[in-house]
Amino acid sequence: xxxxIPESGVGLPSSFFKELMALGDSITFKQNQIIFRQGENxxxxxxxxxxxVDISVGENGHTVYTVNNPGEVFGWSCALxxxxxxxxxxxxxxxxxxxxxxxxxxxxxxxxxxKGIIFFKSVARILVNRLLQLYRLxxxxxxxxxxxxxxxxxxxxxxxx
Numbered sequence: 001x002x003x004x005i006p007e008s009g010v011g012l013p014s015s016f017f018k019e020l021m022a023l024g025d026s027i028t029f030k031q032n033q034i035i036f037r038q039g040e041n042x043x044x045x046x047x048x049x050x051x052x053v054d055i056s057v058g059e060n061g062h063t064v065y066t067v068n069n070p071g072e073v074f075g076w077s078c079a080l081x082x083x084x085x086x087x088x089x090x091x092x093x094x095x096x097x098x099x100x101x102x103x104x105x106x107x108x109x110x111x112x113x114x115k116g117i118i119f120f121k122s123v124a125r126i127l128v129n130r131l132l133q134l135y136r137l138x139x140x141x142x143x144x145x146x147x148x149x150x151x152x153x154x155x156x157x158x159x160x161x
Contacts, residue, residue, distance in 0.1 A: 016115055017071070021047055023108055024100035035075070035089040035097070042077035042085045045105045051095025055087045064137070065130050066092070076123055078102025079109075 026049065029035060035046065038057060053067040055074060064087065067074050077085050079102055109116035 021098045023104045024098040027099045029091045029095045031093050033091045036085050038088045045100045046075040047098040048072045049096040052092040054090050054092050057087045079105045
């Protein structure tokens, strides 16, 4: 069980967040240790208690997001029905996390649909923020602003080409 937990996380009410964290085990990782790799089976959901975790994609391991606030979640693929992790999580400092079986998260949320709605709204907010961060990054790399998507979610070249 978890000994020290953040007050809240992912925009969840603190009582709900504490119930969620109680489902898991407190695990420590050393700096540079890989928690999971892109393409591995997505069996666990993680909540950061302390430390810094870089989330990266691709063969070159380009960091797309850094988890460094207590209560932030990562490894959410298992809670969203994905069978594989979509990124790699690597500790950039010594870290303490709560590791929860994905199936336990799903069972917990299914027991209380109200909690499920709160949880998935919070995860959606996180994903939107990360997606917007990626859009900015792509714009910086290409030197072009993200263009109109026509509802597809794709980034297109701006009209200033």
